[in-house]
Amino acid sequence: MNKLRPSVLILLGSITFSALSLGFTLIVHYWMVRLTVLLVIAIPLVSGVFAYFIFYYLLKQFIQQRLGLIYRSIRNKEPLNASIDRMVASAELDVANWEEGQSTEIIKLKEQEAFRREFLGNLAHELKTPVFSIQGYILTLLDGGLDNPTVNKSFLERASKATDRMATILDDLDHITQLEVNELSLFQRPFDLSELVTEIIDSLELLAKEKEIQVSKKKDYSTINVVGDREKIGQVFTNLINNAIFYGNKGGYCRIGFNYFDDIIECEISDDGPGIDSSHLPRIFERFYRVEKSRSRNEGGSGLGLAIAKHIIESHGHKILVKSTIGQGSNFYFNLNRSKNNLPQSSRGVPLK
Numbered sequence: 001m002n003k004l005r006p007s008v009l010i011l012l013g014s015i016t017f018s019a020l021s022l023g024f025t026l027i028v029h030y031w032m033v034r035l036t037v038l039l040v041i042a043i044p045l046v047s048g049v050f051a052y053f054i055f056y057y058l059l060k061q062f063i064q065q066r067l068g069l070i071y072r073s074i075r076n077k078e079p080l081n082a083s084i085d086r087m088v089a090s091a092e093l094d095v096a097n098w099e100e101g102q103s104t105e106i107i108k109l110k111e112q113e114a115f116r117r118e119f120l121g122n123l124a125h126e127l128k129t130p131v132f133s134i135q136g137y138i139l140t141l142l143d144g145g146l147d148n149p150t151v152n153k154s155f156l157e158r159a160s161k162a163t164d165r166m167a168t169i170l171d172d173l174d175h176i177t178q179l180e181v182n183e184l185s186l187f188q189r190p191f192d193l194s195e196l197v198t199e200i201i202d203s204l205e206l207l208a209k210e211k212e213i214q215v216s217k218k219k220d221y222s223t224i225n226v227v228g229d230r231e232k233i234g235q236v237f238t239n240l241i242n243n244a245i246f247y248g249n250k251g252g253y254c255r256i257g258f259n260y261f262d263d264i265i266e267c268e269i270s271d272d273g274p275g276i277d278s279s280h281l282p283r284i285f286e287r288f289y290r291v292e293k294s295r296s297r298n299e300g301g302s303g304l305g306l307a308i309a310k311h312i313i314e315s316h317g318h319k320i321l322v323k324s325t326i327g328q329g330s331n332f333y334f335n336l337n338r339s340k341n342n343l344p345q346s347s348r349g350v351p352l353k
Ligand code: ADP
Pocket: 239, 243, 244, 247, 248, 271, 273, 274, 275, 276, 284, 288, 289, 290, 291, 292, 296, 300, 301, 302, 303, 304, 305, 306, 307, 330
């Protein structure tokens, strides 16, 4: 019964009505007034047809009115105005889609809630370390350390380092939030990637020297015309090269290479550092995810560098990938669109007309 279409149910109802009408006509015919054969056949037939149309009309009005109420309250639209069968079938389909949409929405909300909780937990954890150390140094200084010339300056310096660390975390956090808010406001234009990477290698020279890490391009590339937001792509290279230096082994290297494809340039940043265990690889682009929890937390990185890089590359329509082997090093890859526009440009990448 559940599976029957409404029009078939109405038909069955009308046939039953016709049969009753036939019985009634026969009673009249045999016990009251003699009727012609035509009338005996026509009366039940016509009443059955009438019953069909009346049932159909009434039921359609009823369903349309009730569905209208439901549709307006959950979907803000009117139900389909068609045959009863199509109206009911489309309502069933709409309810199934609505249910699916609701459960996807619930899953999404639960994920967002879990993400929010984890994010706040991580943020609190990140800020706790420098805040506690600043607190410790200040208390020691107040407890008499201020008059002790052997510790007072060094404690102040350490407290100042901890405030720098907090500032780095907050800066990166601000940066990633800005990226999310202004998702679509990339300033994309053609520029020379090779020149940009040279600038970044130069800016990190001092840091690299301190760690005795040799940072260089794989070979001497001539102009590489790409399209993108120069400043943000520069941030990606800075974060990746910075990590290669920060996590690299003394005396190691970091190389930046480019592979050319039709309308794409593949960028590769590789190092011979400690590598990342495969169990961590799927998560290293998450905010605040750390492989070595204790060490890097006290030593500079905000835990947001790779999350920022991923965000920037994805907003350029590409993906960032990593391959790494423990003890051998790490390779980060991402693509950029080649520029079809080879107009002469200024050193900052602005096309010169
Ligand atoms: P952090 O501020 O901790 O460097 P990132 O988001 O830049 O945050 O990196 C996330 C984690 O990935 C780091 O804590 C580090 O363990 C690991 N990592 C990133 N780059 C490298 C690399 N080149 N070699 C080894 N480990 C790396």
